[in-house]
Amino acid sequence: MKEQIFGLHAVTTALQRRPESVSEIWVLEGRRDKRLHAVLELAQRHSIALHECPRKVLDELVDGRHQGVVANAKAPSQTHxxxxxxxxxxxxxxxxxxxxxxxxxxxxxxxxxxxxxxxxxxxxxxxxxxxxxxxxxxxxxxxxxxxxxxxxxxxxxxxxxxxxxxxxxxxxxxxxxxxxxxxxxxxxxxxxxxxxxxxxxxxxxxxxxxxxxxxxxxxxxxxxxxxxxxxxxxxxxxxxxxx
Structure with a gap:
């Protein structure tokens, strides 16, 4: 099952702990600050597709404050x-x-x-x-x-x-x-x-x-x-x- 993860901390942690589950990432076009750089570096390290897009596109992807980054990932299995x-x-x-x-x-x-x-x-x-x-x-x-x-x-x-x-x-x-x-x-x-x-x-x-x-x-x-x-x-x- 697929899910969308958004927010800098949430996406960064997903990339650190389960990068194999992340298929692609959308980031706010033109943004290149230190916090987002860590996300981009991890994504490139694991050969994950990156897409730059306007804020309006990110706003339509998720219902919440995305902080300029949204990831598409396979939902992890919950602890039984x-x-x-x-x-x-x-x-x-x-x-x-x-x-x-x-x-x-x-x-x-x-x-x-x-x-x-x-x-x-x-x-x-x-x-x-x-x-x-x-x-x-x-x-x-x-x-x-x-x-x-x-x-x-x-x-x-x-x-x-x-x-x-x-x-x-x-x-x-x-x-x-x-x-x-x-x-x-x-x-x-x-x-x-x-x-x-x-x-x-x-x-x-x-x-x-x-x-x-x-x-x-x-x-x-x-x-x-x-x-x-x-x-x-x-x-x-x-x-x-x-x-």
């Missing part, structure tokens, strides 16, 4: 859920899993993947139904992280959480009404952080599968954070505790 136990076992006591229960906005998913990559997350898990999947917008927002972080969409999220528990991973769900602060939780061992959907939070079955529920302390008038912002805060609290 059967590999989940293998990925967690390989990480051992350092396993850090991010679970996104019903995040449907591709911009939020892309931002979550970017934070996950920066925090060294083992794997990101999401249900197959009622969730955003990897597409060009997600890859653009993720700035290359979608190529680097294993992303697994599972058929039954509650069952996958039980598998994590059986592997020794503690499940902590983020919920605004929880009495315990995330900062009081031990995140230094194998742990999975579960973030709920935009607005509605975690589903009932997901919540019931959690070992603990925790909240992020909020000092101002705002009662909650955007899911991608909250994800970044939670992941880096785990990073801080593991240093």
């Amino acid at each position: 859920e059967k590999r989940l136990p293998e990925l967690v076992a390989a990480a051992g006591k350092r396993a850090l899993v991010l679970v996104l229960d019903g995040v449907t906005d591709p911009h939020n998913l892309g931002a979550c993947l970017r934070s996950a990559d920066a925090a060294g997350v083992t794997v990101v898990i999401a249900p197959k139904d009622n969730s955003a999947s990897l597409n060009a917008t997600v890859r653009k927002v993720a700035c290359g992280a979608a190529e680097a972080v294993p992303f697994v969409q599972v058929t039954n999220l509650a069952r996958s959480l039980r598998q994590l528990q059986e592997a020794g991973v503690w499940i902590i769900g983020l919920a605004g009404e929880a009495t315990q602060s995330l900062y009081d939780c031990d995140l230094s061992g194998p742990v999975a952080l579960v973030m709920g959907a935009e607005g509605s939070g975690m589903r009932r079955l997901t919540r019931e599968q959690c070992d603990y529920l925790a909240h992020l302390p909020m000092a101002g008038e705002v009662s909650s954070l955007n899911v991608s912002v909250a994800t970044g805060v939670c992941l880096f609290e785990a990073v801080r505790q593991r240093q």
